[in-house]
Amino acid sequence: MSGGDTRKERPASFQGLELLPVHLYVLAHLRKAGVDYAKMMAKMSELPLSLIEDAIKDLMEAGLVERDSGSAIKRSKARFKKAFEVHKHHTYSRLSREGELFVRSIDEKWLKNYFDSLFPGGWKVVRALAEAKNFNELPKDLRGDKIREELLLHRFITPNGRKTTFFKLLVEFLSV
Missing domain, CATH: 1.10.10.10 (Winged helix-like DNA-binding domain superfamily/Winged helix DNA-binding domain)
Structure with missing residues (x-):
């Protein structure tokens, strides 16, 4: 490159x-x-x-x-x-x-660094959200207001906590 x-x-x-x-x-x-x-x-x-x-x-x-x-x-x-x-x-x-x-060149290590640079603990949150039905099913330590704000900002969840189609496709295409 x-x-x-x-x-x-x-x-x-x-x-x-x-x-x-x-x-x-x-x-x-x-x-x-x-x-x-x-x-x-x-x-x-x-x-x-x-x-x-x-x-x-x-x-x-x-x-x-x-x-x-x-x-x-x-x-x-x-x-x-x-x-x-x-x-x-x-x-x-x-x-x-x-x-x-x-x-x-995008691999799991790159994705971890990328999501962690978006917001603290980003990779852990994204992986947990990919597995959960919605935001409210995340482990308690990942359901803070700041995390919720970040997920809303990046359009990963809707205001009521459901995963967006955008987020579902993103994790599918990136094989998260």
């Missing part, structure tokens, strides 16, 4: 871009899907379209994502498509070579 070893940087950043969970989701989604467009990512994750579009723009500026050229797309390239071939009616994105290498 250009710019040296990114693991020496803060775990939640990539060449100056502060990686938010939505950025991580877009990267993981594109790794799984091959190519896709913002509206479909927003629909699947139930996040606002503007949030996904901003994340894609940030990732393009960082060189991790690029536009996919061409007028038609085959299912072999866009793995979430149901039709064999579709004509593009949206702006499709895909991982750049650097983005592909970065996503491949």
Whole structure:
């Protein structure tokens, strides 16, 4: 990767871009899907379209994502498509070579450092939440108000404590 070893940087950043969970989701989604467009990512994750579009723009500026050229797309390239071939009616994105290498380098150690840098004990909380039905079923030491605020801020839970679709997809795509 250009710019040296990114693991020496803060775990939640990539060449100056502060990686938010939505950025991580877009990267993981594109790794799984091959190519896709913002509206479909927003629909699947139930996040606002503007949030996904901003994340894609940030990732393009960082060189991790690029536009996919061409007028038609085959299912072999866009793995979430149901039709064999579709004509593009949206702006499709895909991982750049650097983005592909970065996503491949994400392992459990990187995820632990990433979530712990988001908020104290983040990795432990994310793993526990992935296993629990909702926030209220977390162990008592992980149900503090500050943790709840962080989970709400990052859109991991709803105000009533249920896991969001975004969170479920994020942990599935990252194999947490």
